[in-house]
Amino acid sequence: MIEGGKISSRQLLWLLITTILSTAILFLPSIVVAEAKQDGWLSAIFATFVGLLVVLVVSTLGLRFPQQTIVEYSEIILGRFLGKIVGLVFIWFFLHMSAIVVREFAEFMVVSFMPKTPLMVFILTFVLLSAFVLRGGIEVIARTNEVFFPVIFFLIIIVTILVVKDADFTRLMPMLERGISPVLKGTIIPAGWQGEIVVLAFLLPYLNRIHEGRRAGSLALLVVGFFLFLAEVLTVAVFGAEVAARTLFPTFNLVRYISIAGFLEHLDPFFMIFWIGSVFIKITLFYYITCLAIAQWLNLRDYKPITLPVATIISALSVLLFDNITELVNFIAKVWGPYALSIQLGIPALLLVVAMLRRQGKR
């Protein structure tokens, strides 16, 4: 196997939570609220169920082919040619996703912290650091996350406690003012995020107890769902649906809102640095999976030689994909959900159905 390391189910759980939550908590609330208004929290809950469906499909597939990733078993299920195409789709998807996340990160840094610094500085420093870290393999990524995760988790809870006093929960009323359809429309965007749980299709073979993968995946989704729900509720309750929808990063503004004893104010850079840690994990994981998938697709023995070429592609792609942040947000709001879900849920579901019909793999 290309990757010799193994991770525990706790490491997987933490890794998944960090991966999904890091960008979701920052970008989602305003997009969802723009669609679903004050019922955004319902969308967060619905999206979690979509994510759970992805976990079910992917883990069932993973248990049928316990030693392989989706790039490898798709060739068994669909045959060499079609399987390779599926593999290519996943490689593109992860490449695309890495580039988008890198861009999201860089845009956020430029918009919120260092407006005079060129985008490319953030993109290059971050991707190169990722390249350095992912050479250690999945074990090092998982362990790095284990250092950041408790801190981030703790900080989210602190922020929640600190902003609750400014929350006015009547802003969440009236519920379902315009019926269920805006909520369902708003669901598809966070569902694209919760569907990122599809990384399980690449990580399950490296889990030391593979049957715990499904539980870890589901638990991760529930935790992420809970925090998204919290983010939706708090942003709407503090700012109101109108303002929250117009702000780019409402959760971040929540942090800016904090003032302790009139002395500790403007804590946002402090939270920003931990958020960087979590986004870093996310980028590294996607980047790692891209490299792993390419190596498996090309039947290479090692993924390390292709890390730097992939880094170049990701950096270039992240610059070329969008002209500015509005375009990026627009893409996430309009295109990302259906596009991502068709790959995250559609392809694995198709593979599972075919595998079941052809009675392939273990049961």
Place this chain on the structure above:
Amino acid sequence: MIRKVFGKLLSRLIKTESSKGCNDEPCLLENIENLDLTADLEANLHRIKQILGDSPDLVIRSCRIGLKQEISAAIIYIDGLVDKLLVNDDVMKALMLEVQMVESKENLKRKHILESITESMLPASDVRNVKSLADFFDSVLSGDTAILVDGSAVGLVVSTRGWKSRNVEEPASESVVRGPRDGFTENLRDNTALLRRRIKTPLLRIEAFKIGRLSRTDIEIAYIKGIADEKVVEEVRRRLRRIDVDHILESAYIEELIEDAPFSLFSTVYRTERPDKLAGGIFEGRVGILIDNTPFALLVPSVFAEWIQAVEDYYERYPMGSLIRLLRIAALLSALLLPSFYVAITTHHQEMLPTVLLLSISAAREGVPFPAIVEAFIMELSFEVLREAGIRLPRPIGPAISIIGGVIIGDAAVRAGLVGAPMVVVVAFTGIASYAISGYTASITMRFLRFGVMVLSTVLGLYGVMLAVIAIIAHVVSLRSFGVPYLSPIAPFNVRDLKDVFLRAPWWAMFKRPRLIGHNEPIRQDYFLMPRYFADEENEPVHERRDHDD
């Protein structure tokens, strides 16, 4: 292998001697690695003298033993390495006087003399036979006394080691307020004795190695059989065996030759001069490595958490121990990050500071011609130079320099307008904080990394600091020490082992050994050891009514 090389070197040495024409038996010198003692005493002595080159501290005392004084023998030792009293009383006296008085005629014949000496004449506890010259030299040059008897190709070696060595003193680099004050010395035997006094279980194993082609340094590993992971012990043996250098002067030589990450700034081998620290590690299931001629012992596997564990944490009551440990973590973080945070915030994120503080900082920096990073470098470098000078200086000049340095750094630099006063505060605090970390090596690593983080913080602000932190963490988690992840139990995360990382759990709660180190025998002690006594009802001694089942 080592013997082979050693022999080869010896033969080369003798060859050059022989080319000068001082040797008349050239055929014997070709393969000295296989050379044994011969039955001819004169030949033996000749060869020994030849190899040692008539060294002035080599003492060869010839004598005649046996009933009619007919057997010639020789006593060989190195002056200064032996206890002369022991040699005179036990070896010489026994051979020259008591032999005739006690022994039967039969035993004093040439044939039996050697067995007879060993079995009944020599009142010394540690007597061995040597056959090869290499063994002979190993012993004699370590301070043993050899007895060669004419007609016997086997020599006797009596342990008479007794050279001048330092007394057991308080360790200079790791002192405590409460706790034992003995430290290791340069004498390996004293050190193993200090260890044995703390670990009296018969399961304590000490294994000996001799490393260094020329220095032939004694190295011993110590572990508790059944608790230490046999795989780790075997790995230690394997790594020690493959060392093939010509000399070992300090534990650092061994450390560099056996560590897992030779290019890392982080040391994956722990060193200590405290026997209690070493014993504590061995009780957890680690392996200690003791090296002759240095008071520093090594302990593997080592984890990052040891940087914030000082022995005193365990000797103070646990609330104190835990609080001090939290303080030490804060010190560790500030040693690494505080100047960078200061530079980043003053140059990039002024809005983070409360207005009043910002105003006072900028007032203090008014007139300072340098950007914050230059200021920081000036101050940090002068602190480092002062620190280094303080160590190297002859003792009597030390205080003078520290006063001058303190005045220059603290006051004159500020008044001259070279640096701002806040920077002096930051640097001074950082410098002191770096010594609150347990272990001198660790503080060097932190200080070294600090400069890199400072540069990044100037260029990219807090983002740069975070980049540096991510890189450091990713590097640290990728390290392993003898198979144990360096950052365990933080990553891989293990709740049970956190009892001894950020806080120090009370001793009655330390049920289990660290999972990745002591997994051979995970249970350390009994559960329910928390002291709980009931009111004195029936006048029984309190300790007999401790309730184990509750």
